[in-house]
Amino acid sequence: MEGIVQDPQGGHHIAAALSGASVTFGSFTALSDISLEIGAGEFWTILGPSGCGKSTMLRLVSDLVPPAAGTVEILGKSTEAARLAREFAFVFQDATLLPWRSALKNVELPLEMGRKRGIDIPRGERTPRELLELVGLKGREDALPHELSGGMRQRVAIARALVCQPRLLLMDEPFGALDEMTRDRLNMQLLEIWRETGVTCLFVTHSIPEAVLLGQKVLMLRAHPGRVKEVVEIDLPEPRHVELRETPEFNRYSSYLRKSLEDC
């Protein structure tokens, strides 16, 4: 893959900043007093017991749920302004492709939506066709989602997320439903895309090895209510590769995180 895109974060050093942010649903507190600064271009993975608000945190950052207290800023803007400027994109656990649209048409969806609101839709440097090639789906542009495997569908979803060239990529267990081999391949592909585009990544997972393999930093959340337990810096040689999993350093991080997860 070619050279790194120049200054993808547009001069900002902090991609997302949360300060004292809480989320409540009625009387239930999903997230409480979250303060974090996510550096531009960093790859963060989020771990935590179920019900700790991992997904809620992505939904808070992506303006899907409002903070009950505190503030969330993306590249110095409010989450709403960032949403309207397409600064971030979301990849869900399901590929959430529209089944009647071809792979290419699905990737083009973000370019068609939001026009009625009069928002200025940024076009990335890569065309939808080039993005499908980037995720390894050249030649499958006209395939309908049901003609693609689960891994391929998720790759279409990633291409769709990249079409407006976001500076923050939010991923909610995107590979959780895939088999291990497919997952490994997509993890490596994602890291390649991350290195090449310089996009900041926030990646929720419930797999400790996946969190260590991908993340420069692992955010460990605690449940009831969801709070930050700790942020673990993963100091492993770049570029990361699946073989890293057999190294003692990798296992040290894994077992540390496993213990940390147990006493959440």
Add this chain to the structure above:
Amino acid sequence: MTVIESLPETVDANTAPEPRAQSLHLRRLTNAAVPLGTAAVLLLIWQFGVRYFDVPTYIAPAPTDVGAVFLEELPLLMRNFWPTFTVSIVGFLAGNLAAILIAVTFVHSRVMERAFFPIAVFINTIPILAIAPILVLIFGPGLTAKVVIAGLICFFPTLVNMVRGLQSVNPQTLELARILSASKSEIFWKIRLPSSLPFLFSALKIAATTCVIGAIVSEWIGADVGLGALIIDSTFNYRSPLLYATVFLSSGLSVLLFASVTIAEKLVVRW
């Protein structure tokens, strides 16, 4: 991934296609032959049963009698076919269009749904045979009453299915739309409406056969043309072979409409 994806292809290319294509062809042939054979056997039993037990023609005509009348009276049958065809089609279009539009308002306004859905359920509980005379009294003996009756019978299944179809959107897809700052009309045209199409077509298949029932019922009440009128006429005149021929023609109309909807579905819903 590569291995998993390419493996079935190599199997396909080398060994499978010939015998598989052949057996598929054979299976299709038997699939068609079994029901056709059964129907032929039943017709034979009917033919010989009627002849053997000497059943009078006005009680139960033999298939050959019906066939003969079908050929003899073809001009009469066709003269009565077209009015029923028109009522069925216009009723189908009107009833379904009304159901689709009302479903759209229900999905966009909970108040409308709460106000009018119970009324729709109530109307659906009235047997069409009971309400048909009332509609003829209201709209007169012309085309309008017949279309309203045929439309009414299509209305409810389409309304219910269309509401379900429009609401069948995956919640994550709606979150995606929100992240893309999509407007309500964009969500409707690009997400909700296409999502509803499989539901709509299963309702339209029901409507394709029920609209013919509605048309025939409407012609029982004071009509002088149409398959419904011909059914009443041939019954009261003990012209049983003509009655049977009319009934077969009615069911042929239903099959025709059903097949048209099925073909349209295959062309539209390709996912």
